[in-house]
Every structure is written in C-alpha cells, then in structure tokens.
Amino acid sequence: MGYGDQLMGSGLARGAAARGKRVALGDGRRILWDKHSEEIFRGNPNLAPPGSERDPDIEWMPFYKGHRLYNKRLGPRWKWNFAFHAVPGELFFGASELTAGRRYSTGFVVIEPQSAQWKSVAANKDWGVKNFQAVADRLKAAGFRVVQFRGDLSAVALQGVEQLGTRSFRDALAVLAHAALYIGGEGGLHHGAAAVGIPAVVLFGGFIPPSVTGYATHTNLTGGAEACGSLNPCPHCRKAMQAISVGHVVAAAASHLSEPSRKYG
Numbered sequence: 001m002g003y004g005d006q007l008m009g010s011g012l013a014r015g016a017a018a019r020g021k022r023v024a025l026g027d028g029r030r031i032l033w034d035k036h037s038e039e040i041f042r043g044n045p046n047l048a049p050p051g052s053e054r055d056p057d058i059e060w061m062p063f064y065k066g067h068r069l070y071n072k073r074l075g076p077r078w079k080w081n082f083a084f085h086a087v088p089g090e091l092f093f094g095a096s097e098l099t100a101g102r103r104y105s106t107g108f109v110v111i112e113p114q115s116a117q118w119k120s121v122a123a124n125k126d127w128g129v130k131n132f133q134a135v136a137d138r139l140k141a142a143g144f145r146v147v148q149f150r151g152d153l154s155a156v157a158l159q160g161v162e163q164l165g166t167r168s169f170r171d172a173l174a175v176l177a178h179a180a181l182y183i184g185g186e187g188g189l190h191h192g193a194a195a196v197g198i199p200a201v202v203l204f205g206g207f208i209p210p211s212v213t214g215y216a217t218h219t220n221l222t223g224g225a226e227a228c229g230s231l232n233p234c235p236h237c238r239k240a241m242q243a244i245s246v247g248h249v250v251a252a253a254a255s256h257l258s259e260p261s262r263k264y265g
C-alpha cells in the first residue's frame with residue numbers, strides 16, 4: 001500500500017506523546033512499518049519505531065499492512081468498516097524541509113489527474129485526465145495559479161499547468177502545505193492535504209466511502225454512488241465518476257477558494 005495508510009497511521013497516533021505514550025503500529029509482538037513508513041513518521045514523537053517493542057511507554061495499535069482496520073478483503077472486493085473514520089495525519093518537518101517547502105511561494109491550486117496507476121483499482125478511481133485538464137483550464141481562466149507536482153510516479157503532465165519539481169513525497173507535502181487547495185483523486189495526496197491542513201476537492205467516485213477515508217474539511221464527490229469496494233474494473237464505479245461533472249468540481253473549488261478565512265503558509 002502507499003502513503004495514504006502511513007498518513008492515516010499518523011492520524012491514529014495523534015496526541016500520544018502528550019499522554020507520555022508512543023503508539024506501536026503492529027501486531028502486539030512486532031512493530032510493522034513498511035517501506036513508506038519512515039518517510040512519513042520521521043520526527044513524529046507519537047510513533048514508536050521498530051526496535052522499541054519492549055519500551056515501557058508503548059501502546060499497541062493493530063494497524064499495519066494486511067490489517068488496516070478500515071477494510072477487510074471479501075473475495076474480489078473490499079468490505080469497508082463504516083465504524084472507521086480517518087483522522088487527519090501529522091507531519092513533523094525539520095527546519096530545512098520547512099524552508100524547502102516555501103520555494104514555490106503560496107496560494108496555488110494543486111491538481112493531480114491520476115491516482116496510483118499500478119493498483120488494480122486504478123480504473124475505479126479514475127475521473128479522467130481530460131476532465132482534470134478542463135478543471136485546470138477553467139481555474140486558470142479565472143486567474144488562479146494551477147500547479148502539478150512532478151515526481152517519479154507522476155506520469156501525466158496537464159497542458160499549460162505549471163510543473164513543480166519535488167524530490168520525494170514528503171517534499172511534495174512540505175510544498176502542499178502552502179497551497180490554497182488540492183484537487184484530485186482519493187489517495188496519498190488527499191490524505192496529505194488533510195495532514196497539512198489544506199482544503200481539497202476529492203474525486204471519490206464509487207469505490208471507497210468518504211465517511212471512512214475522507215475528511216470533513218474537504219469536499220468529497222461520490223457521484224451519488226454507494227461504495228462497492230470492487231477490486232476489478234467496475235461499471236458502477238465508471239458511472240459514479242461520469243456523474244461528477246467538470247462544473248461540479250469547479251464550483252466546489254471556487255467555494256473553497258473564496259472562503260475569506262483561508263490561510264496561506
């Protein structure tokens with residue numbers, strides 16, 4: 001799994017250090033971090049790294065790869081746990097990371113036209129690059145600075161959209177912290193936007209329910225569908241995405257961007 005799970009893990013651990021505790025994400029015997037964990041948990045006083053299993057301040061939380069609390073595998077689909085509600089995650093940036101995060105200034109709109117293409121569910125989470133291009137065009141015409149992150153895994157560059165180079169996902173989040181808005185699919189960057197306190201318009205569609213992995217401060221668009229969790233390309237999910245118009249997304253974006261209380265970096 002990707003960065004979203006790590007960010008949700010940091011949300012589950014919120015406040016532990018203030019109670020004199022550290023949360024151990026694992027099975028009660030071993031702390032089970034994966035290849036993305038250290039990048040997200042670096043500097044976080046609420047989380048205990050592997051090797052601290054026997055420390056006295058540990059609180060176990062059974063959240064790890066293969067056991068994510070918010071879903072269960074049921075044949076060809078995920079069964080969602082509707083009792084689970086994602087809590088915004090936390091990042092603890094160092095001084096140089098904070099400085100680097102300001103290098104593209106503030107107040108821009110980040111748009112990400114593709115969710116993780118290497119996952120089998122990609123088709124069910126795909127709103128379409130053309131639609132994202134249309135949203136970018138309309139926001140630009142309205143005078144907004146629209147940008148996209150360029151990293152190792154971003155395949156599609158929208159036309160006429162400023163491409164911001166990023167060194168890592170963590171670096172992208174340090175930059176995202178200075179955005180006015182994020183627009184994109186359900187995935188690492190929408191969890192990241194919540195973690196750095198940035199509003200978002202999230203294209204959920206019909207695969208995964210916003211009540212489980214969404215955030216109340218975001219506009220979460222489902223196209224009116226109940227989430228199916230299907231791990232195979234699914235007509236119901238395609239319909240859900242088709243029910244979300246460019247106009248919906250632009251209107252949701254405009255309402256976030258006109259909020260007088262929004263704060264930039």
Ligand SMILES: [Zn+2]
Nearest residue numbers: 228234236237
């Ligand atoms: Zn579906």
